[in-house]
Amino acid sequence: MNITGNTVLVAGGSSGIGRGIAETLHDRGNRVIVAGRRSGQMAEMARLRPGLSWLELDVTDPASVSRMARQLSEEFPQTNVVFANAGVSRTEDLTGTGWTAEAAQAVVETNILGVIRLIGALIPLLAAQDHATLVATGSALAFVPRADFPSYCASKAFLHSWLLSLRHQLRGHKIEVLELSPPYVQTSLTGEAQASDPRAMPLAGYVAAVMEKLEAGDHPNGEILLDVDLPRRHAERDGRFAEVFARLNPA
Template sequence: MNMTDNTILITGATSGIGRALAEALHDRSNRVIITGRRQDLINAVTADRPGMSGLVLDLADRASLARLKGEVAQRFADLNVLIANAGISKTEDMTSDDWSAEDAETVVETNVVGVLRTVAAFLPLLKRQRQATIMATSSALAFVPRADFPSYCASKAFLHSWLVSLRHQLRHMPIEVLELSPPYVQTKLTGAGQLADPRAMPLDVFTAEVMAMLEEGRYPGGELLLSRDHVRRFAEHDGSYDHIFAMLNPD
């Protein structure tokens, strides 16, 4: 992926990792378009970065994505980088008598179906470019899950597998397919507690490492994965899966 002079669309970019990526890429002389569900949050981000554009997108609303697709095709026909970052996380207690599939369905709708719809919407435009990149935000928890976030972890495991297939199918086209698998980072993904948790990686440190990996081409097999997470990524291969699962999910 070239690091400058791109036209980049990033979903879920009004906070957390999405916003950090948008700001870092904008600062490297890229034309960045961010999306989010709330116009006020979009305005807050773009106000700090003159030249950055923001458009409203609700991935649960097919009409919203159709409107975005049309506007991007009209205003940003040179779009060559798509970062499907929008995602949500919810805990689920399946031992509870009150548990239902409602939260799981919400997670899957955003984290899985939302990514598929986004890629489907913009792939025709990306195919027209001389070089293009698709990146989706997965998670290190795709490889060894936290059992209290079952649907979230499963949604990221789905994305990992799906991106492998997408990368293979597009192998003869000038479209790079990348998977960003963050560790536990200081964001509000699971609430305010995660943002202040000293065990979580500071967002600015994580973002700097991602930018370095992109600049240096350090993403074997298309995976942007910090070295600290290789133990989870290869746990089954290395025979350490049960041990790591137990560490993440103590009795």
Template sequence: MKLTGNTILITGGSRGIGRAFAEALHDRGNQVIITGRDPALLDAICAQRPGMTGLPLELGDPASLAQVAEVVHARFPSLNVLMANAGISRAEDLASGHWDDLDAEAIVDTNILGVLRTVATFLPLLTRQRSATLMATSSSLAFLPLASLPTYCASKAFLHSWLVSLRHQLRHLPVDVLELSPPYVQTGLTGAAQASDPRAMPVQDYVQQVLLKLERGDHPRGEVLLDADQARRWAERDGTYDAIFALMNPE
């Protein structure tokens, strides 16, 4: 994937990994459009970065997605990179006796249906380009779950499988389908503590390593996975699944 001269749409681009990618790609001279739920935050980000465009989007609202699509089709017909990045994570304890389906429903609606809706909306525009890239943000937890986040991890496992099928379906079209699988990164995904957790990878370090892999075309099977996360990716094949699961999920 070339990293300059693109027109890029990033959902969930006002915070965390999405924002870090948006800023890094904007610095490389790309036209970047970001979406998010907070119009004031979008305005503040774009005010600091002339040429960047922010569009409010509520993925669970079909009318909101339709409005964004109308703007993008009209103003950015050369869109050739889509990063379906918006996602949420919430801890769940089914053993507590107080579980209800509200958190799980929100995760499924954003992490699964939100990605599917986004891809379906903008894929026709991508296929008009001579070369395009579709990226979706999964997680290294798609391969080996953190048990305190059951629906979140399952949503990313769903996304991994879905992207494999999508990649096959689009194999004769000029659209590369890539899966980003971040490790534990310093963002606010699970709350304020994660953003400063020294065990988490600094978000800028993650983004720079991913950009280097994209520039080199280092994404076998369409998976953009850091070297340190290969052990989890192949734990089942390597016979280390139980041992790594136990380390991640102590008694």
């Protein structure tokens, strides 16, 4: 993908990985629109980077998704790159007395239905461009789960499969479909502690690595993965699933 001169929507661009990608693409000469629920956060981003725009979006609300898609088509009809990056994560103790299916609901609503809803609403706009790119954020945990995040990991495994079908269905269109599978990165996804967890990859380094891969077209089979995650990605193929699972989930 050419990483300059595009009009880019970053859905889930108000913080973390999405914000890093949005700001970097803005600085590299793209017209960037971020979308999310926290308008104060996005207004501050726009204040710091004149020319950056923002739209309100709650992917769990069908009306909000339709409204945002309409606004985007009217105000930025040239949008040719979309990052579907919105996501939530939480631990769940399925053996705990306090667990109910509602604990999984926000994850399913956001990471599964929300992403489907958003991408579905934006395909017509992308299909109208000469060339377009859709990047959806999954996770390296899609390939081998961390058992304390059962619904989260399953939602990303769902996304992996869904994107395979989407890519196949869009093969006759000029829409490139990419799956971004981050490792553990310093953001506030699971709470403030993650943002400074020394075991997580620094955000700036991850965003720089993603930009390099996008620019170089280094995404075999449409998958953007760091080398460190390849053993996890191919654990099943390499006959090492149980070993990798055990390393991620100590007894």
